[in-house]
Amino acid sequence: MNKLVKLLKVHGSENKFFILDQTLLETPLNDNELKNVAINFCANILGGADGLLVIDTSERCLGKMRVINADGSEAKMCGNGLRTVSRYLSEKYQLDEFKVETMASDLDVAKATDFYQGVPAFSVEISPISFNQTDLPFSYHNEDEMIDQKIPEFLPDQSFTAIAVPNPHLISFVPEVSQLELGDLGQKLNAPNEFFPEGVNVSFSQILDTNKLFVQTYERGVGFTNACGTGMSATSLAFALLHSDKFNPAEEISVYNPGGMVKTKVTLNQTKEKSQLRLIGNATFTHEIEISEFALHNNQLTDLNVSETGEEKDYQAFVKSIAQ
């Protein structure tokens, strides 16, 4: 139990996480310990983070990823996080293409071309897709789906689309993103409410040009994030379905966000749920953290040995290079 364990602080588009590889521990943390450690790390260590990514062994895949939000709730998936977990597993097992088990499905991941010098990138599958109210879940006038629908109870002049991939997303295209309105709606739909009883990640998106979007997300269990990978993927799908005049299916979509930029690839299918989504973007490791297994089990995060990797300066150079 006094064994030293190495954790990582990582980010995808500045959506920040800690990675804990449970397979390195003598005794894996139980769910309650994971929840407490996630809340503590995300609030107090190295400027905080949006979640804890937990790696476990998998019977079918190279590894399994669980996602614990900053508030201790568990999410079904995390697109930005999956890229960083993919890099971790890729380096650990020296493989460039494999599958990762997540709560709802086993997802294909692959190393991609670096986004910039010193900025490694990974491409991950985002699946399964559902528009059905039972999968989000939502409740609005007994509708089965919410697609480009005016909902005055949310905001008077906007239309909304709800997509589960499989975590729940509510998307609205706007001429300009209002942080104030996004924050208010995000808070309302993540407090007890009649529309989304389990909460929802809310994204506002501005269409900048053909295959070029800006997306900002208010996350369930977190609040404002720099970027949300599944949110940008679901928004790309909504964009391809609703704004075909600005969508070129042969090319990737560039999705700008407050933390940088990712690419998405949308391959539409006549049955919209069978469309394919890929998310491609940076997988940056910023810090290595050494802690004793005993301290982890007891949620005592005072005695950490932290070292910086130096990767963040390359990521910042990338962000500068894409400034519009």
Ligand SMILES: N[C@H](CCC[C@H](N)C(=O)O)C(=O)O
């Ligand atoms: N940031 C993550 C999603 C976290 C989702 C979570 N907030 C929830 O659904 O509860 C992403 O990159 O996809």
